[in-house]
Amino acid sequence: MSDRIKIKEILTSGKADYEATVKGWVRTFRNNQFIALNDGSTINTLQVVVDRDNLPESELKRITTGAAISATGQVVASQGGGQSVEIQATDIKIIGDADPQKYPLQPKKHSLEFLREISHLRFRTNTFGAIFRIRHSVAFAIHQFFNERGFVYLHTPIITGSDAEGAGEMFQVTTLDLNDVPKTEDNEVDFKKDFFKKPTNLTVSGQLEAELGALALSDVYTFGPTFRAENSNTSRHLAEFWMIEPEVAFADLNDNMDLAEDLLQYVINYCLDKHDEDLKFLESRLLKEESQKPQKDRSDMALREKLKFCVDNKFERVTYTEAINILKNSKPNKKKKFQFVIEDWGADLQSEHERYLVEKHFKKPVILVDYPKEIKAFYMRMNEDNKTVRAMDILFPGIGEIVGGSQREERLEVLESKMKEFDVPIEEMQWFLDTRRFGTCEHAGFGLGFERLVLFITGMTNIRDVIPFPRYPGNAEI
Numbered sequence: 001m002s003d004r005i006k007i008k009e010i011l012t013s014g015k016a017d018y019e020a021t022v023k024g025w026v027r028t029f030r031n032n033q034f035i036a037l038n039d040g041s042t043i044n045t046l047q048v049v050v051d052r053d054n055l056p057e058s059e060l061k062r063i064t065t066g067a068a069i070s071a072t073g074q075v076v077a078s079q080g081g082g083q084s085v086e087i088q089a090t091d092i093k094i095i096g097d098a099d100p101q102k103y104p105l106q107p108k109k110h111s112l113e114f115l116r117e118i119s120h121l122r123f124r125t126n127t128f129g130a131i132f133r134i135r136h137s138v139a140f141a142i143h144q145f146f147n148e149r150g151f152v153y154l155h156t157p158i159i160t161g162s163d164a165e166g167a168g169e170m171f172q173v174t175t176l177d178l179n180d181v182p183k184t185e186d187n188e189v190d191f192k193k194d195f196f197k198k199p200t201n202l203t204v205s206g207q208l209e210a211e212l213g214a215l216a217l218s219d220v221y222t223f224g225p226t227f228r229a230e231n232s233n234t235s236r237h238l239a240e241f242w243m244i245e246p247e248v249a250f251a252d253l254n255d256n257m258d259l260a261e262d263l264l265q266y267v268i269n270y271c272l273d274k275h276d277e278d279l280k281f282l283e284s285r286l287l288k289e290e291s292q293k294p295q296k297d298r299s300d301m302a303l304r305e306k307l308k309f310c311v312d313n314k315f316e317r318v319t320y321t322e323a324i325n326i327l328k329n330s331k332p333n334k335k336k337k338f339q340f341v342i343e344d345w346g347a348d349l350q351s352e353h354e355r356y357l358v359e360k361h362f363k364k365p366v367i368l369v370d371y372p373k374e375i376k377a378f379y380m381r382m383n384e385d386n387k388t389v390r391a392m393d394i395l396f397p398g399i400g401e402i403v404g405g406s407q408r409e410e411r412l413e414v415l416e417s418k419m420k421e422f423d424v425p426i427e428e429m430q431w432f433l434d435t436r437r438f439g440t441c442e443h444a445g446f447g448l449g450f451e452r453l454v455l456f457i458t459g460m461t462n463i464r465d466v467i468p469f470p471r472y473p474g475n476a477e478i
């Protein structure tokens with residue numbers, strides 16, 4: 001190991017007059033003398049001043065955008081503006097060349113679409129550096145939040161035999177030879193010959209397993225990858241995304257809402273605190289992007305202002321019934337501007353409706369509760385009215401649904417009859433029903449879409465840009 005110092009440390013300490021070695025990738029090389037070096041520890045570059053007289057021409061030529069280099073020299077107060085200190089290099093080593101004829105990331109503005117095509121290199125841009133540093137902090141802050149509150153991090157399975165959401169949008173897992181599928185006498189697939197001797201799939205949610213944990217450990221959460229084979233080519237959907245799912249015993253829907261609101265505010269606050277420079281950069285990126293749009297599609301607030309607003313204000317809590325009334329009487333509904341016009345109570349809300357409520361009507365995050373039972377999952381607790389369930393969705397500006405959760409149906413008979421109604425295979429789910437058979441209790445939980453939260457915090461507009469290796473219909477690069 002060398003005595004390499006990270007650029008972030010050099011720049012934040014601002015100290016001068018000591019010798020240091022830095023390593024990183026050249027962003028630009030100006031006047032054959034000034035290197036802007038970045039090592040990913042910060043969005044900022046360190047200026048490395050080259051001692052031209054003592055570096056052979058052949059080496060100078062190798063200092064090109066994208067090359068990996070090491071530089072050693074005195075850290076001194078900088079003469080030029082823009083940085084407090086710079087390094088006067090006495091020794092420069094080229095660690096890895098980047099042929100300027102072939103390296104695709106030259107120092108100019110590249111579109112996000114272009115960068116998506118070279119997703120293996122996009123980490124090296126300012127935008128993606130900022131996004132992935134923030135993504136890390138969001139994950140870290142989530143674990144810290146739950147740890148401080150005594151939650152147990154429970155790893156639920158990635159390969160499972162159940163369909164938690166009952167939505168059937170699953171990726172199958174098999175070791176059977178698809179060119180020669182073994183069949184039973186009834187000409188059905190013979191899963192007895194498959195690895196697990198039964199049909200399996202990638203998990204769509206760890207909730208049902210988390211419930212088993214909560215009814216013993218009290219407070220648990222999962223944080224893992226989930227998979228949905230829904231054919232949604234939108235800027236909000238991924239086929240592989242990460243989800244945080246807390247599950248809490250002896251808790252009702254109000255406790256659930258409080259927990260979700262606390263979690264979101266805690267994480268946003270953490271990022272505001274730790275990532276001012278990255279957020280400042282992303283904020284100006286967003287401003288530039290929005291300046292191309294018509295006035296009505298621009299945000300009212302700049303990125304950091306919007307994040308602060310979310311931290312400082314209580315989320316609006318509204319019932320589905322109230323929301324439907326607001327939507328029915330709204331201008332876009334009356335003028336039939338919505339793609340799906342709201343006619344009656346019972347309609348499922350589309351993203352256009354959610355965004356109207358958040359962005360135009362309430363102008364702040366909204367928690368919608370008490371949805372019609374028909375449009376929500378089988379495990380949600382039935383209300384006294386026998387029409388609605390104790391569901392909650394949290395809606396965020398620019399995002400729509402960021403959290404989906406509920407108080408769970410803890411009464412065995414009610415749950416069983418709901419499962420029948422929803423065609424959920426009761427026989428196969430006795431393990432789940434056992435929690436209701438033995439020591440059942442009121443409990444609640446929710447699922448927070450990790451990438452949707454990162455999307456919100458970074459002010460990006462496409463979910464494919466906030467996960468390192470996005471998977472969506474037709475794409476599983478790398």
Ligand code: 4AD
Nearest residue numbers: 205207237238241245402403404405445446447449
């Ligand atoms: O609303 P969902 O489907 O809820 C569940 O899966 C419950 N089992 C959660 C629970 O109560 N434990 O998904 C939860 C969240 C959504 O609100 C959304 O933020 C995110 O997961 N999500 C997606 N994110 C990216 N791509 C997709 N295809 C997503 N589907 C859901």
Ligand code: MG
Nearest residue numbers: 393401403404
């Ligand atoms: Mg949902």
